[in-house]
Amino acid sequence: MRVNLFDEKKVRRKIRWSRILTAVLVIAFVITPAAHFYSNHQELASLRNRSQSLAVQLDTLRVEEETYFELREEISEFEMPEEIIISRYRLRGPMQEFGEIMPEELTLTRMDYSDGDMMLEGFASEIEMILELAENIHKSEILGLESLSHFRRGDYVEFTMALHFDTREELSR
Secondary structure, eight states, X not given: OOOOOSOOOOOOOOOOHHHHHHHHHHHHHHHHHHHHHHHHHHHHHHHHHHHHHHHHHHHHHHHHHHHHHHHHXXXXXXXXXXXXXXXXXXXXXXXXXXXXXXXXXXXXXXEEEETTEXXXXXXXXXXXXXXXXXXXXXXXSSEEEEEEEEEEETTEEXXXXXXXXXXXXXXXX
């Protein structure tokens, strides 16, 4: 058996909602700014890292940009003067005619052009093909044959031919 010497009161505890609410609000007012500060701190760190990364990329791009403009300047130095570009158009007629009179069986290995003169090197299976080209050049009003040399090598004949192109300006004189 148990004996209780204290007067047993039934104590009923009341929940004091106002104190709980006050405590929650105090905690919320302390934690919210702290969480916001932490979030901003993390975002700032992320932005700094991104800024550093972009700065490195920008430095790389600046070097590439300098290289680009240097190459562009070099290319502009190689552009042809207007007189040469115009002379290209004057060559259209003679080159087109040369293409039409050249026999299909003839193979060119080299073609050099300079100031109305053209040097050709090539080969054919028979000398008749080379002679046909020479005859066609002789018949042409725009092309003129200056020299022709050939020699046989095995099953084919190699040739070297010097031509003169009469451009439209020369024809009108």
